[in-house]
Amino acid sequence: MIHGTADPVVPFAIAQASYRHLAAANVPVRFHPLPMGHEINPAAIALAQSFIGVMWAG
Known part of the structure; x- marks a missing residue:
């Protein structure tokens, strides 16, 4: 899970x-709080890419 700490x-x-x-x-499940609002920022994209890579590798 990725979630912004300032999500309105x-x-x-x-x-x-x-x-x-x-x-x-x-x-x-893992929880990744990020300093952002209700958005997708580069840090969130990097976390998602890493997750997809791990899942894809099996």
Whole structure:
């Protein structure tokens, strides 16, 4: 999960709660809070690319 700490659309606390619920359900999840709003910035793109690369490699 990637979420902006200053997101005015989806509150950061909601993202944190979602992460906690997934982790509690033993879903393999990572949480990456980034200093951004409701957007996709270069850091988020890099994290997504890394994730896709790992998943693609199997």
